[in-house]
Amino acid sequence: MPSSPIFMLLCIAALTAALLTVAAPLESRQISGDFQCNLNRLLIITDLNDLQTTLTTLSAEASDASTNATIQGIQTDITGAQTAIGVILQALVNGQDAPGDARDQVGGNLTLAQAPLLSLNFTDPVAEANVIKAQTQFNNSILAANGVLQNCN
Numbered sequence: 025m026p027s028s029p030i031f032m033l034l035c036i037a038a039l040t041a042a043l044l045t046v047a048a049p050l051e052s053r054q055i056s057g058d059f060q061c062n063l064n065r066l067l068i069i070t071d072l073n074d075l076q077t078t079l080t081t082l083s084a085e086a087s088d089a090s091t092n093a094t095i096q097g098i099q100t101d102i103t104g105a106q107t108a109i110g111v112i113l114q115a116l117v118n119g120q121d122a123p124g125d126a127r128d129q130v131g132g133n134l135t136l137a138q139a140p141l142l143s144l145n146f147t148d149p150v151a152e153a154n155v156i157k158a159q160t161q162f163n164n165s166i167l168a169a170n171g172v173l174q175n176c177n
C-alpha cells in the first residue's frame with residue numbers, strides 16, 4: 025500500500041510553498057492564470073490520492089489473483105505519476121522550472137494506468153460502484169493534468 029497520507033502532506037506543504045513562491049511577482053496579467061494553474065495542480069494531487077484509496081478498497085474486494093495483480097499494476101503506475109508530481113513540486117519550491125522528463129513521467133504513467141483501469145469489471149455491485157468511482161477519479165485527474173499543461177506556462 026502506498027504511503028498516500030504522507031505523500032499528501034508533503035504535497036500540500038510543497039504546494040503551499042509553491043503558491044507562496046509563485047505569488048511573489050504580482051503581475052496582474054498572471055493572477056487568473058496562476059489561480060487556474062495552481063487549482064489544477066491541487067486537483068491532480070487530490071484526485072490521484074483519492075484514486076489510490078479507491079484502488080486499495082477494490083483490491084480487498086477482488087475475488088481472484090489476476091484482478092488483484094491488475095489493480096496492483098494500476099497502483100504502481102499511479103504511484104509513479106505521484107512521484108513525478110513530487111519532483112515537479114520540489115522544483116517549483118526551489119524556484120526552478122518543472123523538469124520536462126518529470127512531466128513526461130506523469131503523462132506516461134497515467135497512460136499506462138488507463139487501459140487496465142477501464143478494463144476492470146466486477147459482478148458485485150458494491151465493487152463495480154467502486155470501479156466507476158475509480159474511473160471517475162482517474163478521468164478527473166486527466167482533466168486536471170491537461171489543465172496544468174494548459175494553464176501552467
Ligand SMILES: *[C@@H]1O[C@H](CO)[C@@H](O)[C@H](O)[C@H]1NC(C)=O
Nearest residue numbers: 083084085086087088089092
Ligand atoms: C487481493 O489483495 C488484497 C490486499 O491487497 C487482499 O486483501 C485480498 O485478499 C486479495 N484477494 C485475492 C483473491 O487475492
Ligand SMILES: *[C@@H]1O[C@H](CO)[C@@H](O)[C@H](O)[C@H]1NC(C)=O
Nearest residue numbers: 104105107108128129132133
Ligand atoms: C513512471 O514514473 C516513474 C517514477 O516517477 C518513472 O521512473 C517512470 O519512467 C514513469 N513511467 C513512464 C512510462 O513514464
Ligand SMILES: *[C@@H]1O[C@H](CO)[C@@H](O)[C@H](O)[C@H]1NC(C)=O
Nearest residue numbers: 142143144145146147152155
Ligand atoms: C463486464 O462483464 C460482463 C460479463 O462478462 C459483460 O457483459 C460486460 O459487458 C462487461 N462490462 C465491461 C464494461 O467490460
Ligand SMILES: *[C@@H]1O[C@H](CO)[C@@H](O)[C@H](O)[C@H]1NC(C)=O
Nearest residue numbers: 142156157159160161162163
Ligand atoms: C472515463 O473516460 C473514458 C474515456 O476517456 C470513458 O470511456 C469512460 O466512460 C469515463 N468513465 C467515467 C466513469 O467517467
